[in-house]
Amino acid sequence: xxxxxxxxxxxxxxxxxxxxxxxxxxxxxxxxxxxxxxxxxxxxxxxxxxxxxxxxxxxxxxxxxxxxxxxxxxxxxxxxxxxxxxxxxxxxxxxxxxxxxxxxxxxxxxxxxxxxxxxxxxxxxxxxxxxxxxxxxxxxxxxxxxxxxxxxxxxxxxxxxxxxxxxxxxxxxxxxxxxxxxxxxxxxxxxxxxxxxxxxxxxxxxxxxxxxxxxxxxxxxxxxxxxxxxxxxxxxxxxxxxxxxxxxxxxxxxxxxxxxxxxxxxxxxxxxxxxxxxxxxxxxxxxxxxxxxxxxxxxxxxxxxxxxxxxxxxxxxxxxxxxxxxxxxxxxxxxxxxxxxxxxxxxxxxxxxxxxxxxxxxxxxxxxxxxxxxxxxxxxxxxxxxxxxxxxxxxxxxxxxxxxxxxxxxxxxxxxxx
Amino acid sequence: xxxxxxxxxxxxxxxxxxxxxxxxxxxxxxxxxxxxxxxxxxxxxxxxxxxxxxxxxxxxxxxxxxxxxxxxxxxxxxxxxxxxxxxxxxxxxxxxxxxxxxxxxxxxxxxxxxxxxxxxxxxxxxxxxxxxxxxxxxxxxxxxxxxxxxxxxxxxxxxxxxxxxxxxxxxxxxxxxxxxxxxxxxxxxxxxxxxxxxxxxxxxxxxxxxxxxxxxxxxxxxxxxxxxxxxxxxxxxxxxxxxxxxxxxxxxxxxxxxxxxxxxxxxxxxxxxxxxxxxxxxxxxxxxxxxxxxxxxxxxxxxxxxxxxxxxxxxxxxxxxxxxxxxxxxxxxxxxxxxxxxxxxxxxxxxxxxxxxxxxxxxxxxxxxxxxxxxxxxxxxxxxxxxxxxxxxxxxxxxxxxxxxxxxxxxxxxxxxx
Numbered sequence: 001x002x003x004x005x006x007x008x009x010x011x012x013x014x015x016x017x018x019x020x021x022x023x024x025x026x027x028x029x030x031x032x033x034x035x036x037x038x039x040x041x042x043x044x045x046x047x048x049x050x051x052x053x054x055x056x057x058x059x060x061x062x063x064x065x066x067x068x069x070x071x072x073x074x075x076x077x078x079x080x081x082x083x084x085x086x087x088x089x090x091x092x093x094x095x096x097x098x099x100x101x102x103x104x105x106x107x108x109x110x111x112x113x114x115x116x117x118x119x120x121x122x123x124x125x126x127x128x129x130x131x132x133x134x135x136x137x138x139x140x141x142x143x144x145x146x147x148x149x150x151x152x153x154x155x156x157x158x159x160x161x162x163x164x165x166x167x168x169x170x171x172x173x174x175x176x177x178x179x180x181x182x183x184x185x186x187x188x189x190x191x192x193x194x195x196x197x198x199x200x201x202x203x204x205x206x207x208x209x210x211x212x213x214x215x216x217x218x219x220x221x222x223x224x225x226x227x228x229x230x231x232x233x234x235x236x237x238x239x240x241x242x243x244x245x246x247x248x249x250x251x252x253x254x255x256x257x258x259x260x261x262x263x264x265x266x267x268x269x270x271x272x273x274x275x276x277x278x279x280x281x282x283x284x285x286x287x288x289x290x291x292x293x294x295x296x297x298x299x300x301x302x303x304x305x306x307x308x309x310x311x312x313x314x315x316x317x318x319x320x321x322x323x324x325x326x327x328x329x330x331x332x333x334x335x336x337x338x339x340x341x342x343x344x345x346x347x348x349x350x351x352x353x354x355x356x357x358x359x360x361x362x363x364x365x366x367x368x369x370x371x372x373x374x375x376x377x378x379x380x381x382x383x384x385x386x387x388x389x390x391x392x393x394x395x396x397x398x399x400x401x402x403x404x405x406x407x408x409x410x411x412x413x414x415x416x417x418x
Numbered sequence: 419x420x421x422x423x424x425x426x427x428x429x430x431x432x433x434x435x436x437x438x439x440x441x442x443x444x445x446x447x448x449x450x451x452x453x454x455x456x457x458x459x460x461x462x463x464x465x466x467x468x469x470x471x472x473x474x475x476x477x478x479x480x481x482x483x484x485x486x487x488x489x490x491x492x493x494x495x496x497x498x499x500x501x502x503x504x505x506x507x508x509x510x511x512x513x514x515x516x517x518x519x520x521x522x523x524x525x526x527x528x529x530x531x532x533x534x535x536x537x538x539x540x541x542x543x544x545x546x547x548x549x550x551x552x553x554x555x556x557x558x559x560x561x562x563x564x565x566x567x568x569x570x571x572x573x574x575x576x577x578x579x580x581x582x583x584x585x586x587x588x589x590x591x592x593x594x595x596x597x598x599x600x601x602x603x604x605x606x607x608x609x610x611x612x613x614x615x616x617x618x619x620x621x622x623x624x625x626x627x628x629x630x631x632x633x634x635x636x637x638x639x640x641x642x643x644x645x646x647x648x649x650x651x652x653x654x655x656x657x658x659x660x661x662x663x664x665x666x667x668x669x670x671x672x673x674x675x676x677x678x679x680x681x682x683x684x685x686x687x688x689x690x691x692x693x694x695x696x697x698x699x700x701x702x703x704x705x706x707x708x709x710x711x712x713x714x715x716x717x718x719x720x721x722x723x724x725x726x727x728x729x730x731x732x733x734x735x736x737x738x739x740x741x742x743x744x745x746x747x748x749x750x751x752x753x754x755x756x757x758x759x760x761x762x763x764x765x766x767x768x769x770x771x772x773x774x775x776x777x778x779x780x781x782x783x784x785x786x787x788x789x790x791x792x793x794x795x796x797x798x799x800x801x802x803x804x805x806x807x808x809x810x811x812x813x814x815x816x817x818x819x820x821x822x823x824x825x826x827x828x829x830x831x832x833x834x835x836x
Binding site for chain 2: 053056058076078079082084086087088089090104107109110111131132147148149150151152153155160162166167169170171172173174175176178179180181182183184188189191192195196199200336337340341342343344345346380381382383385388389391392393394395396397398399400401402405408414416417
């Protein structure tokens with residue numbers, strides 16, 4: 001069934017438009033990644049600000065007119081989206097910026113922004129009549145798929161390289177995914193998963209292949225806009241790995257603009273790790289020709305030397321007149337501490353990278369001190385406790401005596417507030 | 419300033435009522451734990467179902483008429499409460515119960531129900547004019563206090579025994595708490611924290627001493643009621659450690675009943691670990707005289723051999739004509755798997771214990787198969803990855819060849835869905 005609000009899927013490479021079917025993946029003509037396009041006149045006719053504020057659904061599905069789904073079906077769903085946007089005055093003051101907001105997307109069911117894409121995958125798999133979804137990933141995409149599929153009663157087959165951290169594998173196993181450890185590289189893992197998907201016809205959840213997943217991710221921007229009363233910030237900062245998330249963030253704002261819901265677009269701050277920044281390197285050189293890089297960063301979720309969605313990422317940067325910032329692991333860990341201490345938000349390294357980029361962009365004069373900025377935290381710090389320990393430092397240790405406490409306070413020059 | 423909706427704080431031991439001040443802790447007459455009492459006639463006059471559904475605030479503070487606070491002040495707050503209530507048909511079917519709901523309170527900012535108490539502590543500290551809050555704890559209470567206080571710009575001093583798990587200490591450090599490792603037992607830690615609180619006059623966040631914290635916890639019940647359209651379930655299951663949470667859960671339902679918002683009360687299912695169940699043991703014997711026990715369970719959040727709030731817990735059980743269930747660690751781990759696989763909810767061991775209790779209560783005929791049950795998940799599984807690994811089992815491992823995959827599926831008798 002054709003979707004009333006969707007006009008088709010346009011190839012980001014050759015520009016040709018193909019019908020948007022539930023199982024549409026890449027361009028049938030050239031293999032390029034597709035982009036879902038809408039009938040914005042139609043959307044303008046049925047999507048208005050006022051009724052939106054009266055909607056009771058607090059999840060990403062409150063924006064149904066701007067999403068490529070027939071309906072929500074009858075399968076149970078986790079509560080994805082509706083994450084808090086915090087006005088972070090204390091942190092903003094410390095960074096020296098007039099207005100700072102933190103969008104804490106670590107407050108999703110499986111604790112990352114990826115839940116938005118996986119929730120979409122579950123709906124689209126249902127439309128395609130599939131009851132099994134597969135992907136290859138070791139990280140947040142995999143755990144979000146496993147969790148959202150489990151809630152909906154769908155099976156998942158998840159291929160991970162055997163070096164995958166035990167904790168992430170445990171999360172997958174807990175959600176009942178069939179987890180296949182592949183004794184080889186990530187390339188090997190991806191290949192065998194593709195063969196299996198081909199053979200058994202499972203629904204394919206790969207953010208850079210399946211164009212619908214970005215439509216799920218864009219809901220983070222729809223929420224930011226609504227939470228700010230549709231008054232756009234000057235900048236929106238996000239960390240960048242394979243390029244799907246920044247692409248989704250930008251798509252959300254563009255869709256709102258084309259639907260007449262906002263009257264200007266923010267500039268996107270693209271933040272990568274200094275040790276792995278192929279997209280920012282290409283963007284800085286003004287080229288679409290990115291070059292693979294090593295993956296030297298503790299921020300595992302954005303340690304992507306060979307990005308799978310560079311086109312959408314680079315276009316998000318150029319179209320938004322974006323800002324490019326690379327941050328070191330030390331700067332990421334400093335941002336983790338700042339987010340925790342000044343905003344009460346516990347971020348995983350990749351989740352804090354966006355805020356590290358905001359800090360650096362202010363310090364280096366890339367953005368103005370009287371600007372307004374939204375920084376997206378893409379994942380929860382509980383996802384990666386080892387790096388949290390590394391970033392957080394050691395506590396004092398004392399004998400159980402008040403004298404010892406006094407000495408410890410004095411030695412550390414701790415002033416006692418009352 | 420006296421609160422218009424609060425009449426006082428009644429001692430759970432001697433029954434005397436004292437004024438409810440922001441710094442009120444235990445009974446000034448006998449040292450007993452206090453219970454906040456309300457003017458329900460007044461509340462009935464200003465608290466109605468209809469306006470409630472029109473409130474935009476999705477947090478625990480939407481129930482302001484039933485909470486002991488002057489107002490919310492101007493300090494920034496994390497989004498606490500408003501956690502999802504999932505209709506868990508697939509899990510209910512597997513357990514053999516007609517109607518099962520999962521209240522996932524692991525979806526709070528620091529990933530546990532304790533955020534409700536800590537958010538309250540932050541507001542009350544503000545009313546008391548305090549800018550520093552202290553507690554001694556190694557677990558969810560400490561991390562929730564550190565996170566909520568950091569967001570509000572308050573300082574925290576947190577005393578933990580030196581055996582505290584590193585991950586939990588890292589979370590505290592990340593939120594900027596001054597963490598003091600005490601080289602000694604938990605008793606030593608508690609004593610030195612009490613001495614320090616006395617000496618410096620910090621605000622005291624100890625759930626069994628500060629009566630307001632339970633008023634925060636009770637909001638989980640207010641939400642359950644509202645999410646069910648004020649149609650009460652037959653049973654509400656919750657895991658029990660020191661007794662504060664079950665006390666808060668019951669208080670919430672009682673308050674709603676007295677405010678005329680619900681017309682019947684659910685029975686509380688009190689679930690403890692078989693290896694540490696002093697409250698359930700006393701309840702089963704029909705006595706308030708509980709006996710300390712060893713702490714033999716992997717569910718650390720409810721491993722409380724010497725409960726600090728037994729009176730409120732035992733009254734919650736007796737007043738609600740409650741059901742008593744003790745569950746083994748194996749049963750808890752099985753419930754973790756069931757919650758993950760059938761509902762997409764990842765729970766820490768103590769968080770899954772309630773659901774383990776529901777399962778056992780059905781199997782042993784303690785509750786009827788045609789009952790409706792709400793099971794509260796009190797904390798997120800990411801809090802305790804080691805036990806998740808223990809519970810989740812090992813994945814298969816293959817060479818990166820399709821043949822190897824086929825062999826592995828066959829060896830494990832895995833049917834391939836399409």
